[in-house]
Amino acid sequence: MPLAHRRDAIARVRQWFESEWPAYYGPGGPGDAQRDLLAYAQQDALPFGLLAVLDGEPVGFAALKREPFPTHPQLTPWAGAAVVLPAWRRQGIGRALLDGLAVQACVMGFDRIHCATATSASLLLRAGWDLMTTVEHEARATGIYVKTLAVSSAVGSGWQAGG
Numbered sequence: 001m002p003l004a005h006r007r008d009a010i011a012r013v014r015q016w017f018e019s020e021w022p023a024y025y026g027p028g029g030p031g032d033a034q035r036d037l038l039a040y041a042q043q044d045a046l047p048f049g050l051l052a053v054l055d056g057e058p059v060g061f062a063a064l065k066r067e068p069f070p071t072h073p074q075l076t077p078w079a080g081a082a083v084v085l086p087a088w089r090r091q092g093i094g095r096a097l098l099d100g101l102a103v104q105a106c107v108m109g110f111d112r113i114h115c116a117t118a119t120s121a122s123l124l125l126r127a128g129w130d131l132m133t134t135v136e137h138e139a140r141a142t143g144i145y146v147k148t149l150a151v152s153s154a155v156g157s158g159w160q161a162g163g
Contacts, residue, residue: 001053002104013061017033017036020083052084059088063101064105069137094123095126113146118137124143130145132144
């Protein structure tokens with residue numbers, strides 16, 4: 001479900017961001033998780049946040065954003081800021097969030113979305129993304145992926161990012 005529908009979850013997701021990316025969102029880091037999440041709490045515009053909810057409880061989050069990846073500033077939008085609570089990983093929630101972002105990107109009129117990752121290549125490949133290239137970013141090999149959107153992108157994996 002859009003984060004805009006569950007603004008009460010922002011404080012909880014902020015804690016996830018600070019725990020998952022302490023160098024960026026933690027004390028002394030350059031990021032501001034609260035500010036970013038408030039920006040993601042829009043209904044039909046970028047940046048857009050998608051919350052995965054099971055039995056009324058948030059268990060994951062992902063965003064669709066315009067900010068470019070440094071090596072590919074010409075591409076937009078980007079899937080990112082994805083986190084699933086450790087107890088819920090490897091159960092299809094990450095895939096459902098990616099599928100939900102694809103649907104939202106279609107609704108917004110985009111015909112493709114991109115993602116840069118050094119850690120989630122297998123998830124993206126299983127979800128039908130294509131590797132465009134690999135670049136060095138922050139001393140890590142990082143894949144730049146693209147997902148071409150079509151009507152089939154609107155069909156989820158059976159699990160719904162919502163609740």
